[in-house]
Amino acid sequence: MLALLSAALSDASPVKDQAFEPASPNVIPTISQYRWAQTFTVGVTGTLTRVDVLVAQMFRVQSDTLDITIFDTSGGAPHLPLTAPFHIPAASVPIVSHVTVFDSYAYLSAAFALPVTAGDVLAIVVSTRAPSEYYWAGVFGGGYPRGQLYTTTNNTWAVSGSEDQVFRTFVAPSRPPTANAGSSQTVRPGTTVNLDGSASYDDNTDTRLLQYAWSFVSVPDGSAVTLTGADTSTPNFVPDLPGNYVVQLIVTDEDGLSSLPSQVTIGENLPPIANAGQDQLVIVSQPVALNGSAIDPDGDAITYDWQFTGEPAGSTTLLAQPTLATTTFVPDLPGVYVATLTPSDFLGPGVSANATITVTTASGYAEIQLQAAAAQVQDLPADAVTNGGNKNALIQFLSNAVVALQNDNMIEARQQVQQAISRADGCAVQGAPDGNGRLRDWITSCAAQEQVYPLLAAALNAITP
Numbered sequence: 001m002l003a004l005l006s007a008a009l010s011d012a013s014p015v016k017d018q019a020f021e022p023a024s025p026n027v028i029p030t031i032s033q034y035r036w037a038q039t040f041t042v043g044v045t046g047t048l049t050r051v052d053v054l055v056a057q058m059f060r061v062q063s064d065t066l067d068i069t070i071f072d073t074s075g076g077a078p079h080l081p082l083t084a085p086f087h088i089p090a091a092s093v094p095i096v097s098h099v100t101v102f103d104s105y106a107y108l109s110a111a112f113a114l115p116v117t118a119g120d121v122l123a124i125v126v127s128t129r130a131p132s133e134y135y136w137a138g139v140f141g142g143g144y145p146r147g148q149l150y151t152t153t154n155n156t157w158a159v160s161g162s163e164d165q166v167f168r169t170f171v172a173p174s175r176p177p178t179a180n181a182g183s184s185q186t187v188r189p190g191t192t193v194n195l196d197g198s199a200s201y202d203d204n205t206d207t208r209l210l211q212y213a214w215s216f217v218s219v220p221d222g223s224a225v226t227l228t229g230a231d232t233s234t235p236n237f238v239p240d241l242p243g244n245y246v247v248q249l250i251v252t253d254e255d256g257l258s259s260l261p262s263q264v265t266i267g268e269n270l271p272p273i274a275n276a277g278q279d280q281l282v283i284v285s286q287p288v289a290l291n292g293s294a295i296d297p298d299g300d301a302i303t304y305d306w307q308f309t310g311e312p313a314g315s316t317t318l319l320a321q322p323t324l325a326t327t328t329f330v331p332d333l334p335g336v337y338v339a340t341l342t343p344s345d346f347l348g349p350g351v352s353a354n355a356t357i358t359v360t361t362a363s364g365y366a367e368i369q370l371q372a373a374a375a376q377v378q379d380l381p382a383d384a385v386t387n388g389g390n391k392n393a394l395i396q397f398l399s400n401a402v403v404a405l406q407n408d409n410m411i412e413a414r415q416q417v418q419q420a421i422s423r424a425d426g427c428a429v430q431g432a433p434d435g436n437g438r439l440r441d442w443i444t445s446c447a448a449q450e451q452v453y454p455l456l457a458a459a460l461n462a463i464t465p
């Protein structure tokens with residue numbers, strides 16, 4: 001705020017608000033007390049920037065430094081300092097001496113940055129560090145209500161004389177405030193948007209005392225959005241439709257001067273949505289590919305983050321490249337791994353997705369394939385097999401293989417699977433079901449073989465050294 005005030009001062013054009021200039025010879029009161037004060041009525045609303053006090057005669061008697069302070073009054077004597085004392089060091093105190101009545105004088109100048117309002121009754125208080133002899137020029141000022149001279153050697157002010165003393169004040173007239181509606185924002189749908197106009201400022205009205213008036217300049221077609229706290233510095237709203245919301249702020253100072261509008265645009269941006277790929281059944285210690293992807297409805301650039309959100313106790317498996325859409329890992333233990341892909345756009349995380357990777361031993365994997373194959377065979381229609389007996393025999397091969405796997409008899413298991421394959425492999429091997437012969441296919445259509453053969457091949461592959 002100080003910086004703003006300084007800036008306001010530097011480009012303000014102060015006007016002479018009080019000018020009780022020496023106009024004619026007059027009685028010069030002698031003041032030789034610690035403090036004296038001259039009240040005056042502010043004529044122009046704005047910022048009091050400078051006060052000049054005329055001294056007609058000064059001697060370096062005991063003290064040659066002075067402080068000038070602006071006080072508030074309560075319809076009488078000064079009672080509350082409104083500024084810090086402006087110190088005039090010894091070297092800057094003019095030494096003047098009139099020869100005849102009022103023929104020599106000088107001004108003491110003090111700089112301030114005090115917001116004032118026309119009609120305020122203030123006091124210029126001049127203090128010394130010890131009793132001194134300073135002579136003021138006493139003349140009547142013109143055009144303003146007469147002030148009152150007070151003196152004191154302690155904290156009790158006494159009326160002293162009735163005439164205006166010679167001084168000048170300079171006031172930078174109030175200027176309109178400057179509104180600052182804050183930064184434009186982009187938010188997710190359903191997010192409360194917090195606006196912040198607290199960087200608005202004025203030359204003579206504190207930011208907290210400005211009047212705030214926020215309003216929508218434009219909203220998406222059909223929106224019924226409303227602002228909460230539209231007359232505060234920090235209102236909020238919840239967008240009800242996708243699109244841009246342009247909001248403006250106008251601030252008004254205590255003199256009724258209004259700023260130009262300041263606008264911000266609040267846009268909505270949708271989150272990216274992940275696809276973590278298929279759930280998978282895999283064999284322990286074999287690499288697993290995770291084929292993730294994501295879509296951002298706005299076309300924003302997407303970053304990826306894979307994490308295991310579930311894994312078997314004791315697993316120390318790591319993802320190879322967790323910040324790519326597609327990555328791999330090598331499961332170190334059987335069990336269920338849940339890999340979660342979280343996509344982010346510039347606003348942050350979007351909608352995650354999971355891939356569940358079930359990891360088994362090789363024989364466990366084969367067993368699952370065989371059971372799936374048996375279920376397929378069981379469901380085949382009568383015209384997809386040579387006859388019911390062969391269908392049962394085929395299922396028996398698979399059942400035998402599972403029992404062998406459970407007994408850890410890999411040789412027997414492979415033989416049983418190969419038996420089953422020989423009855424369902426014509427289409428895979430030569431493009432058509434095998435006809436009469438030792439290896440005649442019992443599954444008699446390619447469509448049916450395609451449901452069974454891949455499962456059998458995967459099972460055999462898993463248990464083949």
Ligand SMILES: [Ca+2]
Nearest residue numbers: 174175204253
């Ligand atoms: Ca102002």
Ligand SMILES: [Ca+2]
Nearest residue numbers: 270298300345
């Ligand atoms: Ca987006």
Ligand SMILES: [Ca+2]
Nearest residue numbers: 422434439441
């Ligand atoms: Ca065959």
